[in-house]
Amino acid sequence: MENGRRKFLKIAGAAALGLGVKPVIDAVAGADEPVKYVAREGALQAKRWAMVVDTRKFTQELAEECRKVCHAEHNVPEIENPKHEIKWIWSETFEHAFPGHEHEYSDPDVMTRPFMVLCNHCDDPACVRVCPTKATFKREDGIVLMDMHRCIGCRFCMAACPFGARSFNWKDPRPYIGETNDEFPTRMKGVVEKCNFCAERLAKGVMPACVEVCKDKECLFFGDLDDPESEVRKVLSTNHTVRRKAELGTNPMVYYII
Amino acid sequence: MLEKAITGRAGYWIWVLLLLSAIGAGFITYLFQLKEGLGITGMSRDVSWGFYIAQFTYLVGVAASAVMLVIPYYLHHYKKFGKITIFGEFVAVAAVTMCLLFIIVDLGQPQRCLNVLAYPTPGSILFWDMVVLNGYLFLNIVIGWTVLGAERKGIAAPHWVKPLIYLSIPWAVSIHTVTAFLYAGLPGRHYWLTAILAARFLASAFCSGPAILVLLMLILRKLTKFDAGKEAIQSLAKIIAYAMFLNVFFVLLELFTAFYSNIPGHQHTFVYLFHGLHGYGKLVPFMWTSAVLGVTSLGLMIIPSVRKCEPVLAITLVLLIIATWIDKGLGLVAGGFIPNPLEHITEYFPTIPELIITAGIYASGALILTVLYKVAVGVKEENEA
Structure with missing residues (x-):
């Protein structure tokens, strides 16, 4: 016994x-394994989504239009206080988008041009590496996404992101949303958010909102980096492009034509 | 043994009530923060960690410093530390508890904190920090309580506690190393991206933690019959002097690399903290206070006659604690975020609610320490009588 x-x-x-x-x-x-997902019928699919920004063709108005359309689409609140601001896509001057690359004889046209900045959907994202709950993760097609219901609001990802692409909801964002888009969730206070490369639009077979805004101007290209026939690959092979802080090894997926 | 904490003179109860009211004020303010969001603090999109995480970082060091008693006493059988090792371990218990509270109040969605366990992510340093901090808390509670219980009965501590004590030594080093890794592994945050950060953290911990302990021992001598002994205090003072020397030396190494290499990114935060950058310089007076007090206290600590005079030693240690606290508890975290990755500058300063919540957590730590010290001193007085 x-x-x-x-x-x-x-x-x-x-x-x-x-x-x-x-x-x-x-x-x-x-x-660190990319998260698999099942694409719906009619969804736009890629092995590796990437974006090319032709900064030569961007105007202040167009940049502002991109920001407005994106923020309206994704219920991003308009908070006046810059300390509590939420930003998914916005424009910066060259010296802030590419700090250290300006010099006193730089082309004034380039220096005053708007540079669209957004999440780079890095291939080796530091934010994903540091997240203690896998609330931020990289999908198989390279898009770095957030699970707002899992995020504990520790903001480790904000410290890790070398591009300042992430925003935290310092207060309840809902009173600051002009007209709520019922197609996309709103967020609550205490979670981090950022650009999602319009994953919800791709799922429906449409291009990202900012790309749509720039359609006629041909200044924002979006496509599959893995496909040699894709538009982004053609643009990349025929133009000299740079990426923000490529030396940090995060492998950003947003390219810029200067 | 805990019953010793519920008997005391009027002064004891006034102190406990004082702490309870500070905890109450902190708790009510925290409920307000829970309702309104972290926007009531001075933190921002650019400086996304502030006072809470800085206090957490400082206190991890205080907790780890218990090892400065455990190593001499248990590994080198330095008997003079026999009487006070328990007090070092109890400081660690109080400090780690405060660390955990500071992390909780810093979370945007604290009710989801168990997600860290539900979705364990070993690639995240925060996951490991959770593991080592909780482990260290557990080790120190078990070791401290068991050893004190045995002492009360006048018997040797049970054998099973020895391996735990040995384990607590590398564990103490691990908590501050892992905490340094929270910062030192982030691309694009130059001020933190330095291989020496963990070493710097440990050096500043091993001077500030024992400094706090010496002050506590001097207070205990005044208030109770317990005397840590002159020799134990002098040995601690030597440890503090060596550690403070290393701490200052490591900071100088950082300055050399940043300014001799002349790489702008490596200099920005130093310039911001000690000189001001593009007209922003809120922390400059604090950082110079830290530098002056740090060098002064080091200078005094290495003079044997100064160390040996206890009242002067006490004042020197206060200077040293202020210097190391500003360095870690104010400059390190906020400074790392300034300038931001796009080289914009947003400054940071804690708000009143943030300070009240912080004070509440420090009061919780002080209450835990008071209760544990009351028990420990009670046991020691009883045994001597």
Whole structure:
């Protein structure tokens, strides 16, 4: 009897340990693997989504239009206080988009041009690496997404992102949304958010909102980096392009023609 | 043993009530923060961590510094630390508890904090920080309580506690190393992106933590019959002097690399903190206070006659604590975010609600420490009687 009870306790203990260890092992094994998803019929699909910005053709008005359309589409609040601002896409001058690359004899046209900045949907995203809950993750097609319901609001991703692409909801954003778009969720206070490369539009078979805004101007290209026939690949092979802080090794997927 | 904490003189109860009211004020302000969001703090889109995470970082160091007693006493059998090692371990308990509270109040969605366990992510340093901090808290509670319980009964501590004590040594180093890795592994944050950060953290921890402990021992001597002993305090003072020397030396190494290499990104935060950048310089007076007090306290600490005079030692340690606290608890975290990745400058300063919540957490730590010290001193007084 004594023997039986001991044996039982040993087995039960080992089993409990095994059950406790399993999720950790699974997590280690699955760390950094891109998240698979099932595309709906009619969805735009790619192996690796990327964007090319032709800054030569951008005007202040167009930049502002992109920002407005994107923010309206995604229920991004308009908060006056710059400390609490939420931004998905916005324009910067060259010296802020590419700090350290300006010099005193730089072309004034380039220096005053609007540079659209947004999440770079990096191939090796630092934000995904640091997130303690996998609330931010990279999808198989390269889009870096957020699960707003899982985010604990620790803001480690904001410290990790070298592009300042992420915003935190310092207060309830809903009173600051002009007209709510019922097609897209609003957020609550205490979570981080950022550009999602319009994953919700791609799922419906339409191009990202900002790309749509720039359609006739041919200054924003979006497509599959893995497909040699895609428009982005053609633009990249015929123009010299640069990426923001490529030296940091995050492998940004937004390219700029200067 | 805990019953010793519920008997005390009027002064004890006034102190406890004072702490409870500070905790109450902090808690009510926290409820306000929970309702309104973290926007009531001075943090912003650009400076997205502030006072809370800075206090957490400072206190991880205080917690880790218990090892400066554990190593001499348990590994080198330095008997003079026998009486006070328990007090170092209890400081660690209070400090780690405060660390955990500071992380909780910094979360945007604290009710989801168990997501860290539900979706364990070993690639995230924050996951490991959670593991090592909770482990360290557990180790110190178990070790401290068991050793004190044995001392009360006048018997040797049980054998099983020895491996835990040995384990607590690398564990203490791990909590501050992992905390440094939160910062030191981020691309594009030049001020933090330095291989020496963990070493710097440990050096500043091993001077500021024992400094706090020495002050606590001097207070205990005044208020109770417990005397840590002159020799133990002098040994701690030597440890503090060495650690403070390393701390200052490491900061100078950072300055050399940043300014001799002449790489702008590596200099920006230093320039912002000590001189001001593009007209912004809110933290400049604080950082110079830190630098002057740091060098002064180091200078005093290395003079043997100064160290040996306890009243002067006490004042020197206060200067040292202020210097290291400003460096880690104010400059390090906010400074790392300035300028932002796009080289815009948003300054940071804590708000009143943020300070009240912070004070509430410090009061919680002080209350835990008070109760634990009351028990420990009670046991020691009882045994001597």
